[in-house]
Amino acid sequence: xxxxxxxxxxxxxxxxxxxxxxxxxxxxxxxxxxxxxxxxxxxxxxxxxxxxxxxxxxxxxxxxxxxxxxxxxxxxxxxxxxxxxxxxxxxxxxxxxxxxxxxxxxxxxxxxxxxxxxxxxxxxxxxxxxxxxxxxxxxxxxxxxxxxxxxxxxxxxxxxxxxxxxxxxxxxxxxxxxxxxxxxx
Amino acid sequence: xxxxxxxxxxxxxxxxxxxxxxxxxxxxxxxxxxxxxxxxxxxxxxxxxxxxxxxxxxxxxxxxxxxxxxxxxxxxxxxxxxxxxxxxxxxxxxxxxxxxxxxxxxxxxxxxxxxxxxxxxxxxxxxxxxxxxxxxxxxxxxxxxxxxxxxxxxxxxxxxxxxxxxxxxxxxxxxxxxxxxxxxxxxxxxxxxxxxxxxxxxxxxxxxxxxxxxxxxxxxxxxxxxxxxxxxxxxxxxxxxxxxxxxxxxxxxxxxxxxxxxxxxxxxxxxxxxxxx
Numbered sequence: 001x002x003x004x005x006x007x008x009x010x011x012x013x014x015x016x017x018x019x020x021x022x023x024x025x026x027x028x029x030x031x032x033x034x035x036x037x038x039x040x041x042x043x044x045x046x047x048x049x050x051x052x053x054x055x056x057x058x059x060x061x062x063x064x065x066x067x068x069x070x071x072x073x074x075x076x077x078x079x080x081x082x083x084x085x086x087x088x089x090x091x092x093x094x095x096x097x098x099x100x101x102x103x104x105x106x107x108x109x110x111x112x113x114x115x116x117x118x119x120x121x122x123x124x125x126x127x128x129x130x131x132x133x134x135x136x137x138x139x140x141x142x143x144x145x146x147x148x149x150x151x152x153x154x155x156x157x158x159x160x161x162x163x164x165x166x167x168x169x170x171x172x173x174x175x176x177x178x179x180x181x182x183x184x185x
Numbered sequence: 186x187x188x189x190x191x192x193x194x195x196x197x198x199x200x201x202x203x204x205x206x207x208x209x210x211x212x213x214x215x216x217x218x219x220x221x222x223x224x225x226x227x228x229x230x231x232x233x234x235x236x237x238x239x240x241x242x243x244x245x246x247x248x249x250x251x252x253x254x255x256x257x258x259x260x261x262x263x264x265x266x267x268x269x270x271x272x273x274x275x276x277x278x279x280x281x282x283x284x285x286x287x288x289x290x291x292x293x294x295x296x297x298x299x300x301x302x303x304x305x306x307x308x309x310x311x312x313x314x315x316x317x318x319x320x321x322x323x324x325x326x327x328x329x330x331x332x333x334x335x336x337x338x339x340x341x342x343x344x345x346x347x348x349x350x351x352x353x354x355x356x357x358x359x360x361x362x363x364x365x366x367x368x369x370x371x372x373x374x375x376x377x378x379x380x381x382x383x384x385x386x387x388x389x390x391x392x393x394x395x396x397x398x399x400x401x402x403x404x405x406x407x408x409x410x411x412x413x414x415x416x417x418x419x420x421x422x423x424x425x426x427x428x429x430x431x432x433x434x435x436x437x438x439x440x441x442x443x444x445x446x447x448x449x450x451x452x453x454x455x456x457x458x459x460x461x462x
Contacts, residue, residue, distance in 0.1 A: 005302050005441045008418050009233050009410045011392040012241075014377065016323040020315030020341045021379065047246035060385050062261055072269030075311075075343075085266035106260040115261050117388050122243025124234035124409045126390060127253075128262075145256045153251075173247045183253035184262065184386040184446065 010125040015054050017119075018089065022056070025077045027088035029059075029100040034080075036064055039166035040098040040131070040159075044090055044118070047174030051094025055120035057171075058087045059098055059131075066104030066112065102133060102167075111139035111146070113157075118171060127181040131169045132158045145182075153180050204367040206403055212240045213408045220411040234409035241405040242366050258386050263447040265381050265388075268311040268345055278344040280314075280356040288338035290319025290357040292433040295393065295421065298350040299380060302444025306350025307387075313379040314342045314354060321360030321374075330362055355433065358395070366405055373400035373407060380440060387442040394420045395436070 013021075030037040040059070044052040061084050062068050069084040077083075088096045103112040114131040132140060140146055146154050156179045159167040171179050216238070224230065236248040281288055295314075299307040317323050317340060320332035324339050335357075342354050359374045375392040382388070394407065401407055401416075410416045418441075427435020 005300060005304055006232050006415070006418070007302060007443045008389065008391055008440045009415050010389050011234065011375075011377075011409070011419070012243075012406060013379075013390050015327070016317075016325045017315060017377070019324055019339070020377070021313065047250075050246070052247065058388070060261055060266060068261055068264050070264070070267045072267050072271055074266055074268065075272035083266060084261075103261075110260070113261075115385050117385070119390055120247060122241070122245075122247040124236055124238060124241065124244055124248075124406075126388060127249065128386070128388075144259075145254075148256070149254065174250055178249055178251055180251075180254050181249050183255045184258045185255065185443075 012121060012124050013056060013119040013126075015121040017056060018054075021087065022089050023075060023087075027086050027096070027098045028077065029061075029084065029086045029098060030082060031079050032099045034099075036101050037099050038102060039162070039164065040100055040114070040169065041162075041166060042096060042169040042171060043094045044096065044120070044171045045094070045173065045175075049175070051090075052120050052173065053090060053092055053094050055094070055096075055118060055123075055171075056087065056089045057096050057119075058085070058117045059100065059114050060085050060117075061100065061103040061114040062106050062112070064101045064104050066106045068106065105136075105139065109139060109142070111136060111143040116171075118173075120173075123173070127173075128184070129171070129179055129181050130157050131167065133167070134158050134161050149180060156180050206367065206369050209240050209367045209370070209405060210403060213402070213405060216240070217408070217411055224412075230414070231410075231412045232415045235411060238405070238409040240366075241409055244409070258384065258446050262385050265310065265383050265385055268309070268381070270345060273311065273343045273345050278342055278352075278354050280338065280340060280342045280354065282355075283339055283341075284337040286337040288318065288357050289333075289335050290338075290360075292355065293358050294353065294355055294427050294429065294433045294435045295376065295438060296351065296353040296424075296427055296435070297421075297438040297440065299346050299352060299382075299440045299442065300350055301382060301387070301442050306346070306348070307380075307382050307442060308346055308348050308350055310346050310381045310383070311379075312344050312346060312352045314356070314376050316340045316356065316376040317359040317362055317374075319357050319360050321362030323362075332360070332362070358434075361398075361400060370405075371400055371403070373398040373404050378440065380442065382442040382445070384445055384447055386446060389440075389442060391440070392419060393438050396420055396423055
């Protein structure tokens with residue numbers, strides 16, 4: 001696609017977003033304990049394996065039936081409307097948590113995934129990645145993005161299933177096991 | 186709502202804080218000169234910041250070492266979350282009326298348009314800003330820079346873009362402030378901007394700067410963008426037509442998101458399906 005205007009450059013989110021971007025229930029796409037709700041959790045690591053304690057993540061996903069929701073109310077949540085979007089700052093340990101649902105496939109046979117944007121001090125531009133569900137191996141084997149990756153790198157995009165039914169997904173900004181980050185240009 | 190605050194981490198290695206501005210400026214200038222030479226030799230213009238920019242020390246262990254993997258956006262990535270007026274109160278765009286008294290400093294109006302790469306207005310989308318106060322202090326318990334906290338200024342604003350992609354904030358001109366990248370490091374005055382487009386791929390966080398700031402060449406964060414034309418896109422224009430008599434100075438700053446990948450419809454131009462109220 002031809003682009004006539006040059007996009008505005010990004011800059012780091014910096015360290016002091018903590019009083020501005022987080023808001024009440026930002027990481028609760030559904031109220032914890034709601035039927036069908038799961039916990040999505042993980043840790044963000046830097047190139048030395050240290051927890052990144054000033055990262056902030058956003059997730060954006062279809063609902064459990066694979067519908068792309070276009071409902072308002074992500075910033076002032078009413079407790080039951082699923083808007084598909086959430087924001088979660090990492091805690092002191094570098095861990096993040098969301099309460100959400102397993103995303104459904106947006107078309108039959110497609111691999112379901114959660115889209116993620118990662119921001120942090122020291123990160124000059126947001127990074128995009130995807131969190132795929134581990135179970136549907138046939139869909140994963142046919143996914144256009146996953147099949148374009150080496151097996152070792154492909155693994156970095158597939159979540160683990162926790163014993164409580166939740167999803168675990170760590171993000172490594174650099175180094176061994178570096179997460180695959182995406183470019184949509 | 187204040188909650189979870191995050192903090193800058195101590196820099197790795199005892200020696201880093203002893204590096205001077207001259208040391209850092211030499212690194213910044215060497216990278217800049219190499220870029221200008223490459224450009225003259227027919228290299229591509231770089232329109233975004235470098236993820237790997239060593240003079241910004243915090244980027245050293247936080248930039249991916251592998252190339253970003255090119256992929257075509259699919260399904261959810263071709264849409265953006267919807268925001269409506271239930272999410273944002275109209276008063277949130279005036280940062281000078283959030284407390285019982287007038288904040289200290291130079292009152293300003295910052296206004297502009299959010300456009301996509303094809304020049305179309307991005308309507309009905311969320312714009313969030315945050316900034317230091319007039320003395321260069323953030324309301325953040327780990328910002329211990331000895332400048333006064335302003336009890337009448339928090340420095341947070343939000344608005345939803347209008348049908349023509351326009352946004353407008355009333356705020357206070359932020360001050361420059363010191364940080365610990367190196368000895369005597371100061372950030373140019375800036376306002377952080379967070380923007381959504383009509384697709385998740387257009388999501389961007391950036392910073393707006395003020396014209397004529399003497400700190401631009403010295404700042405490793407501003408200089409993560411190595412191309413002068415690209416850097417200039419982050420600097421607002423003083424706009425006397427926005428200035429209001431005996432009230433506030435005006436600055437204009439337009440923001441261009443990446444081009445859309447999805448087929449665009451008339452409803453989206455009007456923001457008609459972005460607010461269900």
